Amino acid sequence: MKKIFIIIVLLLNLFSFDVNSCKSQNYVKPLDGRLLLSGNFCELRSNHFHGGLDLRTGIVGKSVYAPTDGYVCRIKISRSGYGYAIYLKHSDGRISAYGHLQRYRKDIDRWVKNKQYEMQEFEVDLYLDSNIFPVKKGELIAYSGNSGYSFGPHVHFEIRNENDEPLNPQFFYNVQDDLPPKIKTIAVYPASDKSYVNNEHRSITIPVSGEYVANEITVHGAIYFGIEAYDYLNYINSRNGIYSVKLFVDNKLILHTENRKFSYEHGRDINSMIDYKRRKTTNMRIQHSYIAPNNELYQYQKSENQGIIEFYDNKVHKVKYVVADIKGNQASVSFRVKSTSEDKDFGIKRDSSVLFYYDRENNFSQPGISIHFPEKTLFENMFFDFKTFGGKKYAPMYKIHDEFVALKNYYLISISLAGVANSLKEKAVVVRKNFENKTETYCGEINGDYLSIWTRSFGFYSIAVDTLPPVVTPQNIPTVANKKISKHLKVRATDNLSGIKNWAGFVNGQWVIVEYNKKNNEFTYYFDDKAKHGQNKFKLMIYDGVNNLTIYETGFYVH
Numbered sequence: 035m036k037k038i039f040i041i042i043v044l045l046l047n048l049f050s051f052d053v054n055s056c057k058s059q060n061y062v063k064p065l066d067g068r069l070l071l072s073g074n075f076c077e078l079r080s081n082h083f084h085g086g087l088d089l090r091t092g093i094v095g096k097s098v099y100a101p102t103d104g105y106v107c108r109i110k111i112s113r114s115g116y117g118y119a120i121y122l123k124h125s126d127g128r129i130s131a132y133g134h135l136q137r138y139r140k141d142i143d144r145w146v147k148n149k150q151y152e153m154q155e156f157e158v159d160l161y162l163d164s165n166i167f168p169v170k171k172g173e174l175i176a177y178s179g180n181s182g183y184s185f186g187p188h189v190h191f192e193i194r195n196e197n198d199e200p201l202n203p204q205f206f207y208n209v210q211d212d213l214p215p216k217i218k219t220i221a222v223y224p225a226s227d228k229s230y231v232n233n234e235h236r237s238i239t240i241p242v243s244g245e246y247v248a249n250e251i252t253v254h255g256a257i258y259f260g261i262e263a264y265d266y267l268n269y270i271n272s273r274n275g276i277y278s279v280k281l282f283v284d285n286k287l288i289l290h291t292e293n294r295k296f297s298y299e300h301g302r303d304i305n306s307m308i309d310y311k312r313r314k315t316t317n318m319r320i321q322h323s324y325i326a327p328n329n330e331l332y333q334y335q336k337s338e339n340q341g342i343i344e345f346y347d348n349k350v351h352k353v354k355y356v357v358a359d360i361k362g363n364q365a366s367v368s369f370r371v372k373s374t375s376e377d378k379d380f381g382i383k384r385d386s387s388v389l390f391y392y393d394r395e396n397n398f399s400q401p402g403i404s405i406h407f408p409e410k411t412l413f414e415n416m417f418f419d420f421k422t423f424g425g426k427k428y429a430p431m432y433k434i435h436d437e438f439v440a441l442k443n444y445y446l447i448s449i450s451l452a453g454v455a456n457s458l459k460e461k462a463v464v465v466r467k468n469f470e471n472k473t474e475t476y477c478g479e480i481n482g483d484y485l486s487i488w489t490r491s492f493g494f495y496s497i498a499v500d501t502l503p504p505v506v507t508p509q510n511i512p513t514v515a516n517k518k519i520s521k522h523l524k525v526r527a528t529d530n531l532s533g534i535k536n537w538a539g540f541v542n543g544q545w546v547i548v549e550y551n552k553k554n555n556e557f558t559y560y561f562d563d564k565a566k567h568g569q570n571k572f573k574l575m576i577y578d579g580v581n582n583l584t585i586y587e588t589g590f591y592v593h
């Protein structure tokens with residue numbers, strides 16, 4: 035008992051250092067004016083929790099300020115993700131991060147460009163010592179933008195603790211919110227081969243329009259529940275995530291989650307928390323009130339039997355969900371389930387020779403393919419499903435388990451290249467087809483006569499060959515005739531299969547910074563001192579994932 039008490043005290047202390055002590059810190063806002071959240075903390079995104087707040091700016095070029103004293107500790111520029119990003123390390127040990135920027139403050143910008151020229155790379159990830167750019171509370175650091183994977187001007191803003199774990203920034207800033215969340219859907223799931231919902235061994239969803247759901251649901255055996263709910267805020271028309279969920283069965287608290295902080299290390303565990311199949315196949319974002327054995331998320335404040343409830347007693351039970359935003363505005367829904375003792379046989383047969391354990395290493399092989407799951411790849415134990423289909427050009431199509439089952443970590447697939455001519459082996463890629471017949475390509479590593487990839491998806495896998503180089507389409511090439519003065523040159527480039535790996539741009543034979551934005555396939559050279567007045571030569575070399583090369587050359591004119 036004493037031990038437990040000490041652990042609780044320790045946990046409380048850790049937590050208060052993370053969050054509770056922060057209000058007194060009095061951070062200043064990173065932007066002028068009212069903070070408008072077009073996205074909030076831990077919102078359920080595809081394959082990740084949203085790590086911070088999305089601050090809507092309406093336009094690009096707004097000043098971004100340091101919330102408190104510290105220094106620029108990291109600058110990262112990438113073709114996708116956060117685009118132009120900056121990180122500050124603060125004197126209180128926390129880290130703040132800003133993404134989708136247009137550019138950095140002038141002196142920082144110059145320093146970064148020098149580094150890019152030195153390294154001859156557009157994409158850089160630079161860690162800075164404290165003496166290079168110290169910043170004071172409220173000091174300008176950058177300008178807002180729409181770079182990287184952003185579809186509307188905003189700043190992605192994060193606050194992390196000293197272990198680099200994102201904290202809910204709304205503990206630091208007061209954002210007005212008088213609107214309650216809305217519950218959209220409830221869901222009921224069978225949790226064992228023998229349990230059922232409304233006489234069938236499958237989950238159901240019911241739309242919610244008020245505080246009560248009239249349907250009485252029949253349940254038998256091990257069952258868990260799920261909920262889809264969103265929050266709304268004053269001054270902005272945006273559907274955000276909720277802060278807390280409480281599930282009660284017969285007035286007993288079964289599961290309680292709160293979005294105070296999370297760890298990037300466990301970020302992928304979101305796919306175990308949500309209804310992964312419905313997320314993939316519909317727009318529903320249902321949060322399970324069930325914790326899989328290998329789900330390590332911090333959000334669970336309390337759980338009874340991991341959220342699983344056993345129903346065998348022929349009685350009616352009251353189920354209630356209460357959700358809240360961070361300001362305490364609440365919404366609730368109540369419904370009844372009729373528990374039954376009647377057993378049913380659904381004829382489910384399992385082959386125990388392919389029972390894979392989540393806490394062990396698992397291996398599987400068949401002629402032409404071998405699969406390796408390191409320990410803790412899976413969220414829970416499963417009966418592995420595998421089939422081989424013929425008829426493909428370079429290798430069979432392999433069905434590797436079920437694409438609607440989520441994985442926690444990467445596993446290794448090695449597929450034989452015996453069906454690929456020697457001259458083409460270097461151009462071989464692994465392709466995955468999903469339920470919509472969309473193809474995802476993986477560039478692998480050749481090991482002997484096998485091509486190996488690490489992936490976090492199940493589904494249909496085979497081999498394809500990519501012999502086609504990227505295709506370049508000019509967009510904006512300033513010429514002598516075009517008197518409309520332009521300060522940049524732009525082309526688009528796409529690749530059919532393996533995707534664009536790297537590129538290099540040259541002006542009059544000298545390497546220059548060519549920006550690549552993956553979301554619109556644009557390559558842009560903003561004129562700098564490498565372009566002279568008058569006629570210039572531009573050359574762009576673009577490689578795809580298997581090193582097929584396209585060289586694009588053009589003249590351009592600087593007026």
Ligand SMILES: [Zn+2]
Nearest residue numbers: 073087088190
């Ligand atoms: Zn964001």
